[in-house]
Amino acid sequence: MHPAPSVIIFTTLSGLGFGLLFFLGLGLPVVTGMVAFVFYAIAFGLAVGGLAASTFHLGHPERAWRAFTQWKTSWLSREGVCAVAALLVMGLYAIGAVFLGQNWSALGVLGSVLSLGTVFTTSMIYTQLKTIPRWNMKLTPAMFLSFALAGGALLAGQVSIALPLLAVAALVQLAYWKYGDDALAASGTNLGTATGLGDRGAVRAFEPPHTGSNYLLREFVHVVGRKHAQKLRVIAFGLGFALPLVLLLLPFESTMLKHTVAGLAVLAHLAGVAASRWLFFAQAEHVVGLYYGKR
Amino acid sequence: MTELPTSTDRKMGLVIDLDTCVGCHACVISCKGWNTENYGAPLSDQNPYGADPSGTFLNRVHSYEVQPEKGHAQLIHFPKSCLHCEDAPCVTVCPTGASYKRVEDGIVLVNESNCIGCGLCAWSCPYGARELDLAEGVMKKCTLCVDRIYNENLPEEDRVPSCVRTCPAGARHFGDLGDPSSDVSKLVAERSGMDLMPEMGTKPVNKYLPPRPKDTVEEEIDILAPLLAPVAEEPKGFLGWLDKTLEKF
Numbered sequence: 001m002h003p004a005p006s007v008i009i010f011t012t013l014s015g016l017g018f019g020l021l022f023f024l025g026l027g028l029p030v031v032t033g034m035v036a037f038v039f040y041a042i043a044f045g046l047a048v049g050g051l052a053a054s055t056f057h058l059g060h061p062e063r064a065w066r067a068f069t070q071w072k073t074s075w076l077s078r079e080g081v082c083a084v085a086a087l088l089v090m091g092l093y094a095i096g097a098v099f100l101g102q103n104w105s106a107l108g109v110l111g112s113v114l115s116l117g118t119v120f121t122t123s124m125i126y127t128q129l130k131t132i133p134r135w136n137m138k139l140t141p142a143m144f145l146s147f148a149l150a151g152g153a154l155l156a157g158q159v160s161i162a163l164p165l166l167a168v169a170a171l172v173q174l175a176y177w178k179y180g181d182d183a184l185a186a187s188g189t190n191l192g193t194a195t196g197l198g199d200r201g202a203v204r205a206f207e208p209p210h211t212g213s214n215y216l217l218r219e220f221v222h223v224v225g226r227k228h229a230q231k232l233r234v235i236a237f238g239l240g241f242a243l244p245l246v247l248l249l250l251p252f253e254s255t256m257l258k259h260t261v262a263g264l265a266v267l268a269h270l271a272g273v274a275a276s277r278w279l280f281f282a283q284a285e286h287v288v289g290l291y292y293g294k295r
Numbered sequence: 296m297t298e299l300p301t302s303t304d305r306k307m308g309l310v311i312d313l314d315t316c317v318g319c320h321a322c323v324i325s326c327k328g329w330n331t332e333n334y335g336a337p338l339s340d341q342n343p344y345g346a347d348p349s350g351t352f353l354n355r356v357h358s359y360e361v362q363p364e365k366g367h368a369q370l371i372h373f374p375k376s377c378l379h380c381e382d383a384p385c386v387t388v389c390p391t392g393a394s395y396k397r398v399e400d401g402i403v404l405v406n407e408s409n410c411i412g413c414g415l416c417a418w419s420c421p422y423g424a425r426e427l428d429l430a431e432g433v434m435k436k437c438t439l440c441v442d443r444i445y446n447e448n449l450p451e452e453d454r455v456p457s458c459v460r461t462c463p464a465g466a467r468h469f470g471d472l473g474d475p476s477s478d479v480s481k482l483v484a485e486r487s488g489m490d491l492m493p494e495m496g497t498k499p500v501n502k503y504l505p506p507r508p509k510d511t512v513e514e515e516i517d518i519l520a521p522l523l524a525p526v527a528e529e530p531k532g533f534l535g536w537l538d539k540t541l542e543k544f
Contacts, residue, residue, distance in 0.1 A: 058412050130384070288422065
């Protein structure tokens with residue numbers, strides 16, 4: 001799949017933003033006034049910024065409101081509805097915390113559930129696609145959810161929660177790569193089933209329909225970016241999970257130093273997740289590539 | 296709503312004969328010609344006269360080589376367009392309701408004025424049947440020439456999809472695949488029509504007729520061979536002298 005910057009920015013930033021909102025809604029930490037303002041500014045900035053980025057790849061962004069209508073069948077629509085509901089509920093909760101010094105915990109818990117629900121619905125947009133075996137796995141929502149929770153705990157400054165969550169996210173990441181690499185072969189789809197000619201012999205794409213490129217090849221067959229996949233996996237894993245874990249485990253006495261190191265951990269995690277998300281798209285093989293003798 | 300109908304009154308679709316298709320691409324051109332100036336937005340081209348031309352097509356013809364375990368390889372031309380699936384994933388993923396499957400005839404269409412151009416329907420289609428038009432920013436797909444097949448302004452023989460009307464080899468057939476007594480259904484039954492990627496669970500309406508088995512010859516029988524024995528003899532006379540002389544150089 002073509003790793004479009006808009007979807008990578010969207011899933012990376014909004015995942016982190018909704019992860020932070022999840023912990024803020026649960027009162028981890030309970031914040032009011034100016035401190036709450038800063039926390040919510042970061043959370044809403046990430047969540048809304050990510051959602052805004054996702055509209056950049058639309059052919060007609062001015063009609064985006066229509067995407068809220070088909071929640072009965074469409075995961076993309078469900079995600080839109082869930083995101084707006086989460087932002088509205090957490091917006092109210094934030095107003096209470098920032099301006100009124102209140103902690104309306106029932107509202108916060110509802111906002112937390114909706115925030116996590118938004119991450120889940122985002123992941124299901126990809127998971128539902130049988131055409132992309134690497135995404136069509138239970139590990140895809142597990143990965144989106146574990147990344148959002150680990151990043152959210154990290155940003156919320158919940159070190160004792162962030163440590164195990166980072167470890168879990170790291171394991172999910174490794175499992176996703178391991179099973180993802182075999183997913184296309186395991187799906188049983190190949191040029192033989194694609195053409196229905198497989199039982200007659202070995203099928204080979206002899207001539208493409210045209211000499212130039214087309215929308216399908218640009219969107220679904222992204223071979224160039226896979227060259228450095230192994231190196232990028234090391235970078236994604238190192239920055240996303242290993243480095244933040246090491247930084248959190250370092251014994252520092254001064255609060256100032258602790259905050260700096262935590263900030264570094266967040267930035268490293270963000271860069272690692274972005275690299276992982278780039279691979280998520282670039283390495284995904286759409287079965288339509290088979291018709292062109294590519295994957 | 297993008298909920299699929301539980302059943303459709305008819306299942307209009309195409310039957311494509313892989314035995315007969317000669318790979319001339321006439322269906323590709325006639326499809327583009329008809330559909331760029333009729334239903335919906337035109338099918339745009341980008342950089343059509345430049346070094347890297349590309350454009351929107353609703354029908355494309357691939358060519359595959361099949362190498363059996365024994366015998367010669369076979370070349371098979373393979374036209375591919377929307378299969379108007381009964382369980383069309385492109386319809387249910389649509390967030391706006393722009394994609395829909397018609398109850399009356401099962402045709403899958405896009406309401407272009409509601410399409411936001413998110414591309415998710417193209418992602419969900421295993422067959423590459425949907426292409427986002429870069430000039431219009433909306434999704435384009437085969438309409439089964441919905442503006443021809445019911446069009447009473449056209450002569451009756453033209454009330455079929457443009458690709459079917461154009462095919463010089465008669466490799467494309469159009470009809471109701473939901474009616475077991477229709478010509479296309481009989482053809483599918485007779486020739487063991489098949490689905491593409493059945494494992495995707497899309498239940499395509501369009502069927503493909505596999506190439507007929509080729510004749511095989513057990514041993515080389517050549518009844519003309521005795522008559523074609525080489526008749527060249529050693530040249531004599533002047534030619535013989537010339538031959539020998541030239542051999543020396």
